[in-house]
Amino acid sequence: xxxxxxxxxxxxxxxxxxxxxxxxxxxxxxxxxxxxxxxxxxxxxxxxxxxxxxxxxxxxxxxxxxxxxxxxxxxxxxxxxxxxxxxxxxxxxxxxxxxxxxxxxxxxxxxxxxxxxxxxxxxxxxxxxxxxxxxxxxxxxxxx
Amino acid sequence: xxxxxxxxxxxxxxxxxxxxxxxxxxxxxxxxxxxxxxxxxxxxxxxxxxxxxxxxxxxxxxxxxxxxxxxxxxxxxxxxxxxxxxxxxxxxxxxxxxxxxxxxxxxxxxxxxxxxxxxxxxxxxxxxxxxxxxxxxxxxxxxxxxxxxxxxxxxxxxxxxxxxxxxxxxxxxxxxxxxxxxxxxxxxxxxxxxxxxxxxxxxxxxxxxxxxxxxxxxxxxxxxxxxxxxxxxxxxxxxxxxxxxxxxxxxxxxxxxxxxxxxxxxxxxxxxxxxxxxxxxxxxxxxxxxxxxxxxxxxxxxxxxxxxxxxxxxxxxxxxxxxxxxxxxxxxxxxxxxxxxxxxxxxxxxxxxxxxxxxxxxxxxxxxxxxxxxxxxxxxxxxxxxxxxxxxxxxxxxxxxxxxxxxxxxxxxxxxxxxxxxxxxxxxxxxxxxxxxxxxxxxxxxxxxxxxxxxxxxxxxxxxxxxxxxxxxxxxxxxxxxxxxxxxxxxxxxxxx
Numbered sequence: 119x120x121x122x123x124x125x126x127x128x129x130x131x132x133x134x135x136x137x138x139x140x141x142x143x144x145x146x147x148x149x150x151x152x153x154x155x156x157x158x159x160x161x162x163x164x165x166x167x168x169x170x171x172x173x174x175x176x177x178x179x180x181x182x183x184x185x186x187x188x189x190x191x192x193x194x195x196x197x198x199x200x201x202x203x204x205x206x207x208x209x210x211x212x213x214x215x216x217x218x219x220x221x222x223x224x225x226x227x228x229x230x231x232x233x234x235x236x237x238x239x240x241x242x243x244x245x246x247x248x249x250x251x252x253x254x255x256x257x258x259x260x261x262x
Numbered sequence: 263x264x265x266x267x268x269x270x271x272x273x274x275x276x277x278x279x280x281x282x283x284x285x286x287x288x289x290x291x292x293x294x295x296x297x298x299x300x301x302x303x304x305x306x307x308x309x310x311x312x313x314x315x316x317x318x319x320x321x322x323x324x325x326x327x328x329x330x331x332x333x334x335x336x337x338x339x340x341x342x343x344x345x346x347x348x349x350x351x352x353x354x355x356x357x358x359x360x361x362x363x364x365x366x367x368x369x370x371x372x373x374x375x376x377x378x379x380x381x382x383x384x385x386x387x388x389x390x391x392x393x394x395x396x397x398x399x400x401x402x403x404x405x406x407x408x409x410x411x412x413x414x415x416x417x418x419x420x421x422x423x424x425x426x427x428x429x430x431x432x433x434x435x436x437x438x439x440x441x442x443x444x445x446x447x448x449x450x451x452x453x454x455x456x457x458x459x460x461x462x463x464x465x466x467x468x469x470x471x472x473x474x475x476x477x478x479x480x481x482x483x484x485x486x487x488x489x490x491x492x493x494x495x496x497x498x499x500x501x502x503x504x505x506x507x508x509x510x511x512x513x514x515x516x517x518x519x520x521x522x523x524x525x526x527x528x529x530x531x532x533x534x535x536x537x538x539x540x541x542x543x544x545x546x547x548x549x550x551x552x553x554x555x556x557x558x559x560x561x562x563x564x565x566x567x568x569x570x571x572x573x574x575x576x577x578x579x580x581x582x583x584x585x586x587x588x589x590x591x592x593x594x595x596x597x598x599x600x601x602x603x604x605x606x607x608x609x610x611x612x613x614x615x616x617x618x619x620x621x622x623x624x625x626x627x628x629x630x631x632x633x634x635x636x637x638x639x640x641x642x643x644x645x646x647x648x649x650x651x652x653x654x655x656x657x658x659x660x661x662x663x664x665x666x667x668x669x670x671x672x673x674x675x676x677x678x679x680x681x682x683x684x685x686x687x688x689x690x691x692x693x694x695x696x697x698x699x700x701x702x703x704x705x706x707x708x709x710x711x712x713x714x715x716x717x718x719x720x721x722x723x724x725x726x727x728x729x730x731x732x733x734x735x736x737x738x739x740x741x742x743x744x745x746x747x748x749x750x751x752x753x754x755x756x757x758x759x
Binding site for chain 2: 211
């Protein structure tokens with residue numbers, strides 16, 4: 119019996135269900151009926167799956183390279199969200215695309231500039247000019 | 263009636279109406295490709311522009327846009343695994359694996375052809391059923407509508423494969439989806455559920471960030487890890503693939519027709535929405551597999567998993583319009599906005615639309631058909647070039663896909679928090695894929711959750727437990743039990759044979 123990634127995921131699901139049931143018990147019947155009806159079977163199923171995962175032989179783990187690439191994608195996503203918060207979408211879009219192409223994809227100056235221009239042009243044309251979409255300004259612009 | 267039908271066609275083909283329909287279609291094409299800005303949101307954005315139009319021009323513009331958005335949403339779903347529309351997520355399940363196997367063109371051809379067939383069937387249903395549908399819809403009360411949602415949820419079993427382990431995971435994900443749908447303020451008592459003190463969660467989680475995160479981000483990670491193009495080293499079948507996809511729609515003709523009927527029916531039901539129609543059709547396609555072996559092909563790139571949702575996605579437009587036109591009860595959010603257009607035009611849905619303004623009603627039918635025919639013809643001509651995108655080096659399109667995902671999630675509600683929800687849903691989606699948990703039941707549960715709770719509440723408040731003994735409810739309970747048991751019965755039969 120070994121606490122594999124799969125078992126941790128199932129256990130996490132059981133914990134979510136357990137919390138949902140626990141929280142719902144404090145609500146009036148009207149509000150609690152549906153979450154309890156869904157939470158209790160989810161708790162039972164997730165617990166059963168945890169037992170199955172604990173008994174199963176562990177799956178082959180990701181290679182270090184794969185894990186690094188997965189983490190890199192998540193890091194880029196977090197960076198994009200941070201960029202949007204700081205400078206707003208219209209500035210974050212070209213900055214992000216260009217930085218990703220140069221640093222992660224190693225695409226070269228010409229290709230990076232061309233793709234960034236296309237991405238930004240499309241974004242500007244559709245969202246800003248055509249749909250007049252109200253994007254929030256970033257914290258830096260608000261602060262300034 | 264025939265006169266009105268012909269007159270409706272002539273009205274749509276008038277220069278102004280036709281041109282406006284083309285403008286609407288061009289807009290719908292772009293909107294369909296982008297995740298987040300759904301057809302409904304665009305309808306709302308474009309509503310102020312119809313004030314100076316005649317009713318026929320306004321509906322040609324709005325419906326042309328709306329119906330094309332539903333069709334082109336399938337394109338990004340198949341090519342990138344990013345649902346272009348909230349409604350086209352079911353196409354990802356089999357469409358994107360086909361693209362990874364070098365069959366993007368075939369999947370696109372199948373999706374477009376089934377969309378066209380679905381649109382024509384939906385429009386035909388609208389044309390013939392308006393006078394007769396009213397009594398049928400009025401027999402469905404909350405208990406029956408609740409049982410229909412339960413039946414949809416029961417289809418989860420068929421979406422998650424056979425065997426106890428697969429069933430445990432499938433049901434667990436379905437329940438999790440239903441539970442996630444309870445986040446936010448409970449409508450009857452006003453109690454805030456699972457809000458963790460965040461005002462953002464009062465309205466509950468929005469469908470778009472959850473959908474896009476769960477489906478698109480794992481595909482993006484997969485692309486990054488593989489370090490190749492979407493299609494990898496799979497052999498490309500571009501030109502021939504498109505026509506093979508078109509032929510597939512006719513090879514599986516009855517499946518396409520049945521899924522179109524599912525779309526029309528779900529469209530007619532108030533509040534059910536297009537996402538439900540697609541998943542119901544997908545579940546039906548899986549259910550109609552011959553045996554367990556045949557069923558196991560779904561999710562790995564089976565063209566039937568593309569044909570079913572594609573057909574339902576467009577046929578539901580006709581279905582949606584039926585209650586909207588016949589008695590002013592919109593079948594979906596988009597139709598509620600369209601109802602606004604009726605009022606702007608000075609038209610009142612109901613008997614007038616079936617008598618005095620019958621030609622306007624039929625002009626809507628023709629708009630649905632003509633807009634879809636034009637879109638499909640244009641797309642089919644350019645598909646093999648579109649499918650070439652799956653051959654581009656992954657590293658070059660990855661930032662564009664991430665952009666599509668996050669801009670799409672943001673534009674649904676204009677909330678930065680939606681970006682975090684997308685990221686969180688993406689992480690969960692990635693772990694689900696890694697540990698073999700099915701994503702489709704989670705989404706179906708999430709889509710149906712709010713509806714199911716509302717119908718259950720009304721049924722209990724009105725009839726107590728007595729709603730369970732109503733004849734139509736009993737029929738639906740039996741059907742639901744059959745839906746759950748069918749894969750096992752089928753398996754047993756195959757073994758006996």
